[in-house]
Amino acid sequence: xxxxxxxxxxSLLLLLCLAACTRQPSDDTAATTPRLIPMPANLETxxxxxxxxxxxxxxxxxxAAQRVARQFIDMLAATGAVQPKIGGSGSGIRxxxxxxxxxxxxxxxxxxxxxxxxxxxxxxxxxxYYGAVTLWQLLTSGESNGPVRLPALHIxxxxxxxxxxxxxxxxxxxxxxxxxxxxxxxxxxxxxxxxHWHLTDDQGWRIEIKRxxxxxxxxxCRIPAGDGGIDPDSxxxxxYCGYYSQDQIRDIVAYAAARHITVVPEIDVPGHATAxxxxxxxxxTTDQPLLPVGEWGVFSNxxxxxxxxxxxxxxxxxxxxxxxxxxxxHIGGDEAVKDQWEASARVQARMKEFGVDNEMAxxxxxxxxxxxxxxxxxxxxxxxxxxLEGGLPAEATxxxxxxxxxxxxxxxxxxxxxxxxxxxxxxxYLQTAxxxxxxxxxxxxxxxxxxxxxPVPEELDADKRRHILGLQANVxxxxxxxxxxxxxxxxxxIAALAETGWSPAAYKDYADFLIxxxxxxxxxxxxxxxxxxxxxxxxxxxxxxxxxxxxEIALSNPAGYADIRYSTDGSAPTEASPAYAEPLSLPLxxxxxxxxxxxxxxxxAPDALDIDATSLLARNDEQLAMCTNALMLRLEDDGPLRGExxxxxxxxxxxxxxxxxxxxxxxxxxxxxxxxxxxxxQLAHDExxxxxxxxxxxxxxxxxxxxxxxxxxxxxxxxxxxxxxxFVTLExxxxxxxxxxxxxxxxxxxxxxxMWALDRVELRPN
Ligand code: ACM
Numbered sequence: 064x065x066x067x068x069x070x071x072x073x074s075l076l077l078l079l080c081l082a083a084c085t086r087q088p089s090d091d092t093a094a095t096t097p098r099l100i101p102m103p104a105n106l107e108t109x110x111x112x113x114x115x116x117x118x119x120x121x122x123x124x125x126x127a128a129q130r131v132a133r134q135f136i137d138m139l140a141a142t143g144a145v146q147p148k149i150g151g152s153g154s155g156i157r158x159x160x161x162x163x164x165x166x167x168x169x170x171x172x173x174x175x176x177x178x179x180x181x182x183x184x185x186x187x188x189x190x191x192y193y194g195a196v197t198l199w200q201l202l203t204s205g206e207s208n209g210p211v212r213l214p215a216l217h218i219x220x221x222x223x224x225x226x227x228x229x230x231x232x233x234x235x236x237x238x239x240x241x242x243x244x245x246x247x248x249x250x251x252x253x254x255x256x257x258x259h260w261h262l263t264d265d266q267g268w269r270i271e272i273k274r275x276x277x278x279x280x281x282x283x284c285r286i287p288a289g290d291g292g293i294d295p296d297s298x299x300x301x302x303y304c305g306y307y308s309q310d311q312i313r314d315i316v317a318y319a320a321a322r323h324i325t326v327v328p329e330i331d332v333p334g335h336a337t338a339x340x341x342x343x344x345x346x347x348t349t350d351q352p353l354l355p356v357g358e359w360g361v362f363s364n365x366x367x368x369x370x371x372x373x374x375x376x377x378x379x380x381x382x383x384x385x386x387x388x389x390x391x392x393h394i395g396g397d398e399a400v401k402d403q404w405e406a407s408a409r410v411q412a413r414m415k416e417f418g419v420d421n422e423m424a425x426x427x428x429x430x431x432x433x434x435x436x437x438x439x440x441x442x443x444x445x446x447x448x449x450x451l452e453g454g455l456p457a458e459a460t461x462x463x464x465x466x467x468x469x470x471x472x473x474x475x476x477x478x479x480x481x482x483x484x485x486x487x488x489x490x491x492y493l494q495t496a497x498x499x500x501x502x503x504x505x506x507x508x509x510x511x512x513x514x515x516x517x518p519v520p521e522e523l524d525a526d527k528r529r530h531i532l533g534l535q536a537n538v539x540x541x542x543x544x545x546x547x548x549x550x551x552x553x554x555x556x557i558a559a560l561a562e563t564g565w566s567p568a569a570y571k572d573y574a575d576f577l578i579x580x581x582x583x584x585x586x587x588x589x590x591x592x593x594x595x596x597x598x599x600x601x602x603x604x605x606x607x608x609x610x611x612x613x614x615e616i617a618l619s620n621p622a623g624y625a626d627i628r629y630s631t632d633g634s635a636p637t638e639a640s641p642a643y644a645e646p647l648s649l650p651l652x653x654x655x656x657x658x659x660x661x662x663x664x665x666x667x668a669p670d671a672l673d674i675d676a677t678s679l680l681a682r683n684d685e686q687l688a689m690c691t692n693a694l695m696l697r698l699e700d701d702g703p704l705r706g707e708x709x710x711x712x713x714x715x716x717x718x719x720x721x722x723x724x725x726x727x728x729x730x731x732x733x734x735x736x737x738x739x740x741x742x743x744x745q746l747a748h749d750e751x752x753x754x755x756x757x758x759x760x761x762x763x764x765x766x767x768x769x770x771x772x773x774x775x776x777x778x779x780x781x782x783x784x785x786x787x788x789x790f791v792t793l794e795x796x797x798x799x800x801x802x803x804x805x806x807x808x809x810x811x812x813x814x815x816x817x818m819w820a821l822d823r824v825e826l827r828p829n
Contacts, residue, residue: 097216098204098582099197100558101254101565102575103174104223109215111178113154115202116210120151123158127188132158134321135195138252142589144203145211154180156198162186170256170323171221174198176213189323193220193254203589204582224518226481226533227564228257228327229557231549234264234338235359236540237305238549244318245546249554249592251322253561258319259327259393259535262307265337265356265364269306270328272382275343275375279306282338285355288743290702292357301704303357312386320388327445328387330379331395333366333429340364346372348403348410359541361398361747368404368413368429376429377436384440391460394433397447399426400747427453434459445481448473462535464489467520474523474530483535487516488560490552491539493697495621497597498685501551502542502699502710506692510598510622514559514573536560542699547593554594558583577623581661598622599666601629601657609651609679610728616672617646620659624666629657638663651675680730681825682722684712690719690771690807693752698820700740700789709738709789711820717754719771719809720821727804732796732827733777735765735808739785742815755818756811763812763819765793769800771807776800781810781819790822 097106123132132149135158139146147156159182172185172194183194197218202211229250231238238246247258262270268282283306286292294301307315319326338355340347347353348367356362366372383392401422404410414420417428427450434444434456445460448469455461460479463470470480485492492508493500518534536556543549562576587594598621607614618627627643628636633654643657652675658665689695693716700709746753758764760780767777777795785791810819 096578097201097214098579099200100576100579100583101562102570102579103197103218103220104567104570105217105219107217109177109217111215112212113176113178113181113215114210114212115145115147115156115181117146117148118151119147120153120155121147121149121158122151122155123149125160128158128160128191130321131160131188131191131195132156134192135199138195138199139202141248142199142203142586143208144199144589145207145209156181157183158191158195159184160186160188160191166221168221171219172197173220174216174218176201176215176217178215181213189256190221192251192323194218196252196254199252200582200586203586206585222254222565223567224531224533224564226257226535227255227561228259228481228483228533228535229255229553229560230259230261230329230483230535230537232261232264232538232540233269233305233307234261234267234540236543237267237269237303238546240307240311240315242546242549243315245592246549246553247315247319247322247324249557249590250324252586252590253557254565255557255561256324257327257533257535258324259329259537261329261331261539263329263331263339263395264335265362266359267303267305267355268338268342270312270330270383271306271308272379273309274378274382277342278339278379281342282355285338285357288357288701289741290700291704293702293704295703295705309382309386316387325389325391326387327389327391327393328383329393329395330376330383331397332376332399332433333368333426334362334364334397334399335395336366337362337364340366343375346375348407358743358745360745361400361749362745363400363402363747365399365401365403367407368410368417368425373429373432376433380433380436381440384437384442390441390443391445392437392442393445393462394430394450395447396426396430396450397464398747399449401426402747423453425453426450427455430459431456451476451478460532464537470531471520471523474527477527477530479530479532481532481535482516482518483537484516485537487512488534488536489539490536490556491542494552494556494595495597495600495602497600497602497621499597499600500697501548502697503552504542505695505697505712508556510556510559511573513556514563514571514576516563517568518563519568534560534564542697544699550593551595554587554592555580555584555598556595573623577661580622581664581666584666596667599624599659601627601659601670603655603657603670603672605672605674607651607674607679609676609726612651612676614649614651614653614674615646616649616653616655618643618657620666622659624659624661626660627657628660628665629655631655635669636665651679679726680828681823683823684720684821687712687720687722687808687821687824689714689717690721690809691717693717693754694746694749698740700738701743709740709822711738711740711822713818713820715742715744715814715818716752717809718814718818718820719807720824721771722806722808722824724803725806725826726802727797727800727826728802729828730797730826731829732794733767733806734792734794734825734827735821736790736792736823737765737785737810737819738790738822739817739819741817753814755814756809758812763810765795765819766809766811767795767797768807769804771809773805773807774798774800776804776806781812794827
């Protein structure tokens with residue numbers, strides 16, 4: 064609980080202080096619960112407190128403890144917080160590394176704050192570092208850059224899981240070394256310890272391999288689909304390129320190690336291999352020449368299984384094993400559709416040689432060979448859960464992404480497991496339904512979803528639970544052209560991930576996490592992290608009657624902050640504004656402003672809802688429902704190369720939008736603005752799920768129905784091309800449909816190679 068000093072008394076204290084002292088920490092700081100994420104395993108508050116200021120000495124004996132002390136000072140400097148000084152004597156902060164104290168966890172530490180000073184002790188440098196992170200969090204829980212009074216406490220802490228991971232896909236989009244280092248910094252400050260680096264895919268090979276230079280000469284560049292790959296001025300093709308040199312990789316590995324993060328490299332086999340096959344066609348299963356792919360999805364190109372290809376993979380893994388000192392190498396194994404192997408006489412002949420009668424088992428032979436090769440170099444193989452299907456060496460570890468079932472099966476077979484189910488821990492899925500979300504997958508993985516995920520399934524027998532090494536969130540970057548978008552996807556959900564990875568299961572409490580999160584957001588801002596603002600916005604759910612001129616509006620906050628303040632006169636709400644309690648009934652026009660508050664401060668800039676009888680006649684694609692949920696995307700246009708791109712909420716397997724219970728009183732027609740975007744996907748065996756209505760005229764039609772199976776209200780031929788801006792506006796009368804209809808709007812014609820997508824629909828009065 065925060066204690067608030069009455070304003071008059073506070074002013075008096077301030078005056079006294081100005082007269083008699085330099086800045087003193089307020090007692091407010093001392094009274095609050097520690098704003099730590101992840102929450103430590105054991106925390107006891109004690110009587111008394113200790114003040115840290117710029118003169119507080121920081122003492123550390125030995126090289127390792129001094130290294131941690133310097134990192135601690137750097138963390139404080141990066142957040143603009145109070146900076147005690149290394150060295151000196153007297154009561155201060157002590158870092159004590161005592162290897163003899165080794166406990167059960169090599170990452171454990173203790174932290175004691177008493178009136179006499181602060182001691183962080185651990186048996187390993189990693190433990191000491193995590194203790195430093197905890198103390199840094201205690202010192203950066205508020206806005207102060209001056210002295211901080213910390214309440215006395217005793218923390219005894221160790222992580223719940225040994226694998227607390229984050230995966231970044233640097234193949235679909237490339238991040239600079241500086242971006243990766245910024246991410247590693249942030250991971251360490253969340254006590255995450257595994258950076259899984261997805262370095263190869265159909266769209267790019269991003270790791271320099273000395274023995275095979277064409278992997279990066281050819282494989283690191285693709286021509287993006289459509290306009291995104293064409294210079295509008297010269298008309299020339301513009302490749303998208305990037306790879307990490309071995310020197311850069313060594314730097315990143317060292318940077319991570321200094322923060323107690325192990326880098327797990329992924330070389331994906333036998334699928335997601337187009338970029339490698341483009342570089343060395345002899346590695347492929349067909350004779351078809353390939354280029355690194357400029358589209359997204361699942362491609363059928365697989366490595367062949369000839370001996371020279373297996374040796375190639377071993378040679379690549381040999382360089383990878385030398386570059387990455389960690390125990391694990393990830394060999395992918397996901398989404399390797401076997402069409403090419405099934406059709407290849409050579410692969411079928413090789414399967415006979417290996418004595419296997421199905422292609423999954425052939426993949427098992429490949430995995431077993433690579434496992435043996437890696438084991439001989441002291442490495443452990445890890446792969447996506449598909450590798451279970453081909454039979455798996457006992458030592459292999461499974462990363463369960465298609466759900467937790469693969470992980471359960473693997474653990475039951477005695478394999479170690481990392482849980483990273485797509486519907487709980489895939490951060491390319493959007494986190495809120497806000498229209499401010501960037502492109503991505505609109506099937507939501509909310510902050511609450513990430514927080515609630517439990518890596519050890521109840522159905523797993525007690526003696527198998529030890530196989531669950533931990534959890535990992537994955538960031539696939541098809542829709543993340545910038546590092547800003549990568550950060551938006553990761554933060555703040557990484558904070559929820561961190562708490563599940565570190566804190567005891569019994570300690571987890573989402574309501575309490577929400578109390579601690581604003582301090583973490585403050586640290587993000589201080590560190591220049593572009594975290595997602597959307598979970599902290601206010602969402603308006605509006606039911607309006609434009610004829611009666613009234614609206615009923617429900618307010619909510621996606622993260623779950625309950626203190627929502629609003630104004631109805633267009634002014635920014637303050638702490639003193641009315642608190643939202645129940646849906647608001649307001650006359651039109653509405654000029655609502657609202658923000659979620661925590662401890663008297665708005666979490667975000669206010670959100671605005673401005674509606675009147677005219678604006679209620681229009682909706683954009685984001686305000687409409689999709690008719691189906693076959694493959695929903697918040698999809699960005701492929702171009703232009705430079706500048707803003709249009710965004711469409713579209714189910715690419717059935718582009719169709721619904722305006723449910725549209726109020727048609729006094730309405731005689733419809734105006735539709737539509738854009739046209741390339742269908743830049745290949746989805747292998749899922750492709751038959753792609754549906755479209757056949758066109759009946761040359762360029763297809765816009766069709767409006769009352770319910771998607773109901774009577775047709777309008778049909779209008781489409782033009783051959785959109786206008787120069789990529790859009791077209793069409794107007795049509797609407798057949799009489801009564802006062803209300805579930806408007807179902809779609810475009811006929813093949814969605815390949817281009818598809819129309821709804822941008823905005825407007826009801827036209829009679
Ligand atoms: C995956 O998401 N294909 C592992």
